[in-house]
Amino acid sequence: xxxxxxxxxxxxxxxxxxxxxxxxxxxxxxxxxxxxxxxxxxxxxxxxxxxxxxxxxxxxxxxxxxxxxxxxxxxxxxxxxxxxxxxxxxxxxxxxxxxxxxxxxxxxxxxxxxxxxxxxxxxxxxxxxxxxxxxxxxxxxxxxxxxxxxxxxxxxxxxxxxxxxxxxxxxxxxxxxxxxxxxxxxxxxxxxxxxxxxxxxxxxxxxxxxxxxxxxxxxxxxxxxxxxxxxxxxxxxxxxxxxxxxxxxxxxxxxxxxxxxxxxxxxxxxxxxxxxxxxxxxxxxxxxxxxxxxxxxxxxxxxxxxxxxxxxxxxxxxxxxxxxxxxxxxxxxxxxxxxxxxxxxxxxxxxxxxxxxxxxxxxxxxxxxxxxxxxxxxxxxxxxxxxxxxxxxxxxxxxxxxxxxxxxxxxxxxxxxxxxxxxxxxxxxxxxxxx
Amino acid sequence: xxxxxxxxxxxxxxxxxxxxxxxxxxxxxxxxxxxxxxxxxxxxxxxxxxxxxxxxxxxxxxxxxxxxxxxxxxxxxxxxxxxxxxxxxxxxxxxxxxxxxxxxxxxxxxxxxxxxxxxxxxxxxxxxxxxxxxxxxxxxxxxxxxxxxxxxxxxxxxxxxxxxxxxxxxxxxxxx
Numbered sequence: 123x124x125x126x127x128x129x130x131x132x133x134x135x136x137x138x139x140x141x142x143x144x145x146x147x148x149x150x151x152x153x154x155x156x157x158x159x160x161x162x163x164x165x166x167x168x169x170x171x172x173x174x175x176x177x178x179x180x181x182x183x184x185x186x187x188x189x190x191x192x193x194x195x196x197x198x199x200x201x202x203x204x205x206x207x208x209x210x211x212x213x214x215x216x217x218x219x220x221x222x223x224x225x226x227x228x229x230x231x232x233x234x235x236x237x238x239x240x241x242x243x244x245x246x247x248x249x250x251x252x253x254x255x256x257x258x259x260x261x262x263x264x265x266x267x268x269x270x271x272x273x274x275x276x277x278x279x280x281x282x283x284x285x286x287x288x289x290x291x292x293x294x295x296x297x298x299x300x301x302x303x304x305x306x307x308x309x310x311x312x313x314x315x316x317x318x319x320x321x322x323x324x325x326x327x328x329x330x331x332x333x334x335x336x337x338x339x340x341x342x343x344x345x346x347x348x349x350x351x352x353x354x355x356x357x358x359x360x361x362x363x364x365x366x367x368x369x370x371x372x373x374x375x376x377x378x379x380x381x382x383x384x385x386x387x388x389x390x391x392x393x394x395x396x397x398x399x400x401x402x403x404x405x406x407x408x409x410x411x412x413x414x415x416x417x418x419x420x421x422x423x424x425x426x427x428x429x430x431x432x433x434x435x436x437x438x439x440x441x442x443x444x445x446x447x448x449x450x451x452x453x454x455x456x457x458x459x460x461x462x463x464x465x466x467x468x469x470x471x472x473x474x475x476x477x478x479x480x481x482x483x484x485x486x487x488x489x490x491x492x493x494x495x496x497x498x499x500x501x502x503x504x505x506x507x508x509x510x511x512x513x514x515x516x517x518x519x520x521x522x523x524x525x526x527x528x529x530x531x532x533x534x535x536x537x538x539x540x541x542x543x544x545x546x547x548x549x550x551x552x553x554x555x556x557x
Numbered sequence: 558x559x560x561x562x563x564x565x566x567x568x569x570x571x572x573x574x575x576x577x578x579x580x581x582x583x584x585x586x587x588x589x590x591x592x593x594x595x596x597x598x599x600x601x602x603x604x605x606x607x608x609x610x611x612x613x614x615x616x617x618x619x620x621x622x623x624x625x626x627x628x629x630x631x632x633x634x635x636x637x638x639x640x641x642x643x644x645x646x647x648x649x650x651x652x653x654x655x656x657x658x659x660x661x662x663x664x665x666x667x668x669x670x671x672x673x674x675x676x677x678x679x680x681x682x683x684x685x686x687x688x689x690x691x692x693x694x695x696x697x698x699x700x701x702x703x704x705x706x707x708x709x710x711x712x713x714x715x716x717x718x719x720x721x722x723x724x725x726x727x728x729x730x731x732x733x
Contacts, residue, residue, distance in 0.1 A: 135728045200575070212639045212678040215723070222722035250623045251679050253692040254721045286573045291582050291621030294677070308581035308607070310620040326576055370641045370682035377683045377726035412640070412678075442682065444641055458640035462677045468620075 127355070129343050129364050130336065131380045134223040141258070143265040146226035152271050154345035155230055159237055160279035162345075167238040171341065174349035175362035180206055180297070180334030181413065181440045182515075183428050190239050192321035193329045201241040202325040204306065204332045205232055207248040207255070208290050208297040212412035212462055213442025216366040216378050217335035221248070221255045224339075225262035229285060231338030233272060234345060236283040239331050243284050247302050250291040259287050294466035298514045299332040301468065312470045313514035336366055336441075357384030361427030365438075369395040371445040372402075384430075388422040391445055402447040406530070410439025412459050413519030415526030416452070436526070452531040453538060456523040457485040463520035471512040477504050478520050485524070493539040501528060501535075559602055563587055567606070577607045581617055585624055594625035622676070630665040630672035632710050635689045639678040642685035650686045650698050651675060657707060670711065683725050693719040 133139050133149050146152070158167060172187025193201065205228070209217040221228055232244050248256050263285050266272040274282050288306055290296045296305045300314035303325050324330020340363060344352045353362045361383040367390055370376045374396030381390060387407060391397065398404055404419050409426065415436040417424070424434045431438045446455060464478040481504055484497050505521035512518075528535065560567060570583045581603065588599035595618060604614045618624045625633075636642075636651050651673075655661055658671050665672040681687040684696035695706055695718060702718060709716035 134724060137728065141722070209680045210678060213641050213682050215680045215682050215684075218680050219723050219725070223724055249680065250621070251689060254694070254723075258722060288573075288579075289582065289586065291585070292623035293621050305582070306579060307576065308578035308617060310617055368683055370685065371644045375726050442641075444644070444682070446644060450644070455640055455644075458638075458643050462639050465677050 126364075126382055128380050129355075130220060130224075130227070130339050130366055131378065133227065134219075139223075141222075141224050141226065141262075143226060143262070143269060146224070150346070151226055151342070152230055152269075154342035155233055155271060156277055158234060158345050159276060159281050164238045164240060167234065167345070170349045171238070171344060172349075174344045174352040175359060176337065176340055176344060176352065177361070177428065178334055179336035179340075179365070179441065181211065181411065183438060186333065186337055189321070189333075190235075190331060192319065193239055193331065194322060197329055200243065200326075200328050201239055202328055202330040203232065203236050203239060203241040203244040204299075204302060204325060204330060205244060205246040205338055206297060206299065206302060206332050206334045207246050207252075208294075208302060209252075209335070209440075210249055210294040210297050210466075211440045211442060212459065213368060213370055213408060213444045214411045214440040215368050215370075216441060218252060218255055219378050220335050220339050220366070221252070222258050225259050226266065227339050227342065228259075228335055229262055229266055229272065231341035232285055233276065233283045234341045235331065235333060235338055236285075237281060239329075241331070242282045243286070245286050245288045245306060245325075247288050247290060247296070247306055249296075250289045253289075256287050256289050263287065293468070294462075295468040295514070295516060298516065301514065302332060303330065310468070312468050313516075315513055356382045357425060357427035357430075360429055361438075365426065365441050367426065368440075368442045369445065370442065371407075372399050372404075372447040372450075373397065373445050374399050381426075383427040384425045386423050386425055387417075387443065390426065390443060391422075395445075398445070398447055400447060402449060404445060405448045405450055406446045406452060406455070408436075408442070408444040409434075410437050411442035412462060413437070413515075413522055414439045414442075415522045416455075416530060417526075418530050435529075451489075452527040452534050453485065453489055456527040457482070457489060459523040460485055460520070463516070467516065467520070471517065473508045473511045474517040474520060477508040477517075480504055481508075481521070481524060488535060488538050488542075491538060491542040491545065493535075493542050495536075495539055495543070497539065498528070498532070498535055559584075559588060559591065559599060560606065562591070578609060578613075581607060581609070581614065582621070585614075585618055589624060594628050628669075631670050632690050633672045633674065635674045635676045635679070636662075637677070637679045637681070637685065637687055637689075638675045639682075641678070641682035642687060645685045646698075647686040649700075650688065650703065653700050653703055654707075657704070671707075681723075684720070684723075690716075690719075694721060694723075696720045 168190045176186045177183045293311045295301045296311040301311040305311035320330040356362045366380045379394045464482045467474045467478045469475045508517045584603045588595045600614045604611045662675045686698045687696040706716045
């Protein structure tokens with residue numbers, strides 16, 4: 123067992139814990155709901171969450187209480203809460219565990235958030251592939267409804283909050299909050315231009331909050347133990363609480379590890395995840411999912427919190443830590459991620475739609491040993507002309523693997539191109555090898 | 558007609574949303590469950606039910622990868638090929654299935670039993686290489702495990718090797 127206190131994975135680490143309503147109640151589940159609804163004013167709940175320092179766990183890391191505070195106070199019509207369960211970022215698999223193993227913890231967080239923002243309807247937008255997760259959530263919602271934790275007149279307080287599961291259908295972009303809303307409205311999941319922000323013009327053009335699964339799962343604990351308790355965990359003042367880091371790649375024990383924010387990558391990888399799977403040393407790691415730039419073993423002592431990872435030139439993102447051993451081709455790794463982004467680009471913005479295709483073609487050509495030295499300049503140029511020139515952050519994410527591998531392992535690109543030039547494989551006027 | 562067959566289910570779906578169009582993806586899933594893919598007549602019926610035009614349904618359905626517009630095999634095998642699975646051997650898994658079933662990604666076996674696709678990340682990166690067969694995940698795949706899964710599917714239509722609820726690493730005390 124870990125030395126530090128677990129918050130989100132604590133229940134499921136207990137032998138025999140099934141995640142049923144009875145099991146959850148035995149661990150103190152739904153107490154936060156009973157102690158909050160009708161007893162603490164919604165604005166005070168928001169203030170507590172702000173004070174806790176909780177920041178969004180989906181990727182952007184925006185302070186949750188501040189986000190809730192953007193909702194118009196005097197708006198009389200309906201408001202909505204959307205639980206973003208469209209976990210699709212390569213390297214990230216924490217929300218799936220939270221939903222499948224302890225669904226009521228997520229549901230309690232959803233109802234608390236509904237209460238704080240004054241929403242009577244919440245939708246859990248879960249990625250379509252997670253059929254089991256959606257069934258488990260549906261069942262848990264049924265149990266909670268019968269027990270009076272969800273639905274009309276919750277626990278006799280006169281407060282209503284209905285929760286529905288809505289399955290996506292296989293589109294990474296729907297994890298972006300405005301694309302999620304479009305998709306939930308039955309359209310293509312194309313991101314919207316912001317402003318206006320969902321806080322004022324969200325689902326059906328009504329005030330809406332979109333929060334990640336892990337973010338919401340923290341709420342019962344903050345309400346139970348107080349914001350000061352939460353704010354003291356991790357790396358205060360800006361990165362409080364724990365984080366469920368998903369460790370994948372060339373490690374002995376891949377999996378989800380909940381640790382206080384601010385733990386070093388070295389400790390997470392070598393102590394928790396068992397170190398490298400073979401005797402080969404580490405060559406590279408990604409600290410926060412596919413959208414986060416690659417880092418090198420020189421960054422092993424970087425603290426895993428929002429500020430330190432950003433200062434090291436990457437981002438904490440969705441908490442997906444992927445480790446690669448010596449011998450892994452970084453050009454190949456960049457291509458694999460680029461193929462993902464190319465496949466998942468929604469197509470709304472030309473720089474991303476066209477640029478991702480050209481990046482994939484250029485990388486494939488270099489790997490096929492048909493590259494030219496000017497390809498390096500082309501790659502850099504393309505990246506610069508995609509990042510920051512799209513409606514959503516997808517464009518910035520898509521170029522991260524290439525920009526960071528070009529920065530840290532440029533020689534690998536050069537070597538592959540040199541091999542091509544040495545073999546005299548380049549024909550005048552030759553262009554991409556196609557998809 | 559879907560409405561005759563699934564009247565209660567359809568009205569339950571519609572009751573969840575204040576705007577009809579939101580029911581589009583759930584209704585497309587219903588149609589796909591019914592026929593194995595979404596037929597043109599189902600699209601037209603859904604358009605009528607939601608007061609949309611057929612192109613509005615079509616533009617939505619073609620955006621999402623999980624809807625089939627033509628029949629697939631009884632078992633749709635989708636192997637993740639993203640970086641995290643590739644680091645731990647998904648290319649080998651794809652090659653193994655290709656050899657065993659004699660089909661390439663995008664193809665189905667002649668008996669109509671299996672279809673193979675390669676897909677991007679399915680959020681099982683810590684337990685790769687992995688694949689999804691219809692609604693089920695199969696993780697930490699090896700050649701031996703693949704053989705057993707394919708044999709199970711052939712003989713019983715299901716396999717006990719499917720995974721979930723997801724927990725990894727498992728708590729030490731419950732390890733067997």
